Amino acid sequence: MVSFRSYLSFLLMLLPLYLTQSLPATAQTTASVVAVIDGTAISSVDLENKIRLLLLTTGKSDNAENAKLYRDEALEMLIDETLKIQAGRSLTPESLTQATTTARAFFENIYADEILSATERLQAAGIRASTALDQIKADIVWTGVLTQKFRRQFAQVDTLANAERTKILADLSAPQYKISEIVLMPIPSRPLAKTHELVEQLEKAISDGADFNAIAAQYSMSGSSKNGGNIGWVQAKKLPSDILQAIENTRLSEKNIVLLKSEDFSYIFRLEGYREFGFNDPRLDTVSMARAVLMLPPNISEEAKDAQISKLKAETEKINSCDALRQYHLSLGSEVLGQINNIVIEKLENSFQQLVLGLKVEEASDVIQTADNELSVFMICSRVKEAPDIPSLEKLKEAEFNKLYSVLSLRYLMRLRRAASIEIKTE
Structure with missing residues (x-):
């Protein structure tokens, strides 16, 4: 009878031949x-x-x-x-x-x-x-x-998620950050200094334009890695103090990538949003808006543009209803729509969010340049405060699961590595 070891050796001898034959015609590498x-x-x-x-x-x-x-x-x-x-x-x-x-x-x-x-x-x-x-x-x-393998530890997830939901409901106005994460920990083949070096290289790659989510999928040791590192909205007070301080400093500096290193964990966070008043933040309101859009001729001079801005401001500052602004928009001959319906303020570009937040219903905005050859005046027609979109229990369970995952995953993987037969072939 042929032993399993002999059979395995035979298969490994055949593997290079099989892989070479299965490569595309353009590949020249011998497997x-x-x-x-x-x-x-x-x-x-x-x-x-x-x-x-x-x-x-x-x-x-x-x-x-x-x-x-x-x-x-x-x-x-x-x-x-x-x-x-x-x-x-x-x-x-x-x-x-x-x-x-x-x-x-x-x-x-x-x-x-x-x-x-x-x-x-x-x-x-x-x-x-x-x-x-x-x-x-x-x-x-x-x-x-x-x-x-860790049933007892993960059995706590339901209890922790329910407790978290209760805390959220008790303070709906607590500030929130929307973040994605990359988490690295030292491992035997990559000690602390090498881990810090790697996380710095990854942060530089991201700052230079590399895909954060793809890097998270490849490198992150958190349970969120399979989802490209996406965490979503987190109450600020739930974050560890050092992480919270680093994220807040980054927000105030108007950057969006946070690098944080320690002896246990190294993190890269991407800051994707901020709600000062949590689930009660006015950015979560839904608005419908009217607008008047004036298209400018190509290569218009600055002097002529200023004159058009002054004229548009004079003709719109006394308009006090959306119907009137839409009618005025039609008189300008623009082909763009004069009405934008049911959009959440948070979905708008940041500078435009500030404009909308500063407007009262049926109050005309200042004239703003919305494109190279486009001047616009906006007016909020309606503003509705939506019910708080509390994370589902499943989402909260996922967050609690990921907290346990990082530590337990590394611990058990190192155990498997020590027990496994790992043979590295020399080049």
Whole structure:
């Protein structure tokens, strides 16, 4: 009888031949095995695609020098993904298949852009879609593993979420921040100094235009990673004091990226919104507006533009109803709509939010330039205060789950690493 070890060795001998034959015609790389984790092989093709994904995510050029810099990080990620999937299959053999539908939704949200689907965008960069999709599947499967392995700890989630809901309802006017996060912790293969160095590199990449959500999906050790790091609205008073201070300083400086390092955790936060009065913030009001729009001729002089502004102001400052402003708009011959209905103030561009918040109903605004050749006057026709949109219990459970996830995930993954047979093939 052939032993399992002999059979495995035979399969590993065949793997490079299979992978080479399965590569696209344009690929010139000969595939090989770069690591074996408890009998599961990671190929050089897997590694090359992972490296390319990290380079794309961080906005780096796909060249030999950068590929070498990212090789070790990419391989460590693939090892972790393999261990997560193995752990999931040992508990629920069909877990990877079950994760597919959910993973695809996250995949599109994280990697698609305004023009290309997630798959199209990755393929355009020479990356297999499965490289990113498999990582998301691994994180979903891993969530199930942790839930089963740490039942006692996660049993508290319902109680904590209900308590959080009670606290929210007791203070609906508490200030809130809308944030996304990237969370890193030191690990044996990346001690504290290296972790701090990495988080600084990621923060610079984001500041230079790299995709925050894609970086979160690749690097973050929080449960929010599978959703691109999205957290949503959080009451300011619920944040640890050091995080709150860093976020508030960033808001006041009119920036939106927060970097915070400690001996236990390193964070990058993206500040996406602020509500001074929480669920009672006037930015949550729904408004309908009338507007009068005057189109200016191309290449108009500043002197002529100033004259048009003065004329428009004089003709609109005595208008005191939306019907009258709409009629005036029609007289200007503009093709843009003279009415904007049912829009939440918070959805408007920041400077326009300030304009709307300062207006009373049926009060004409000052003349503002809304485009290169466009002058506008706005008037609020109606303003409705909506009922507070309290987070669902499921959303609150997710937030409490993610708090536990970061610590328990690392602890259990390190346990699996110590117990696993991990063979790294030399280059």
